[in-house]
Amino acid sequence: MPSPPNCPQCGLDNTYADGALWICPDCGHEWGTDEAVAPAPVVRDSNGNVLAAGDTVVVIKDLKVKGSSIPLKQGTVIRNIRLVEDDPEHIEGHSDKIKGLVLKTIFLRKA
Numbered sequence: 186m187p188s189p190p191n192c193p194q195c196g197l198d199n200t201y202a203d204g205a206l207w208i209c210p211d212c213g214h215e216w217g218t219d220e221a222v223a224p225a226p227v228v229r230d231s232n233g234n235v236l237a238a239g240d241t242v243v244v245i246k247d248l249k250v251k252g253s254s255i256p257l258k259q260g261t262v263i264r265n266i267r268l269v270e271d272d273p274e275h276i277e278g279h280s281d282k283i284k285g286l287v288l289k290t291i292f293l294r295k296a
Contacts (some may be wrong), residue, residue, distance in 0.1 A: 195235075196227035226273035230260065234295040238268050248292060257284055262296060263288070278288040 189200045192209035193216060200209050208215050228236045231245055241264045248257040263278040263286065277287050 195209050226271065228268050228273045228276065228290060230294050231291050232294050236266065236268070236290065236293075236295060238266065240266050241276070242266055242276070242293040243296050244288075244292060246292050248288075250283055250286070253283055257283070257286075263293070 186259055189198070189202065190207060191198045192200055192212060194214040195212040196210060196285040197209065197211050199211055200207050206215050206217060224271055230236055230242060236242065241262060243295070244257050244259060244261040244263065247259050250257055257280060261280050266276045266278040269277060274290055275287055276290060276293070279286060
C-alpha cells in the first residue's frame with residue numbers, strides 16, 4: 186500500500202483516505218486523488234507562517250545585497266512578494282531603494 190500523500194494546502198503528512206478523498210485533520214482540507222499527484226510547495230517565513238503571492242514581509246536581519254552598495258536594514262518592508270516556482274526557500278520582491286530582489290525566507294517574517 187502506498188504511503189499517504191502530504192496535504193497540498195498545509196504540507197503536513199498527517200493525512201488519511203476516506204473513500205475516494207484524502208483528508209487532512211490538521212487543516213481540514215479534502216481533495217481527490219488527481220490533486221494529490223503534484224502538490225505545490227508550501228512557502229513559510231522564519232516564524233513558520235505560510236506566505237502567498239502578494240503578501241508583505243519584513244526583513245529580520247541586516248543583509249548585504251550583491252551588486253549594490255546599499256544594504257537591506259532590519260525592518261525593511263518588502264511589499265507584493267512573488268513566490269519562486271518550485272523553490273519554497275526563496276521569494277522575489279522590491280524594496281523602496283532596491284528592485285529585483287531574491288530573498289531567502291529564513292530572513293523574513295510576515296507583516
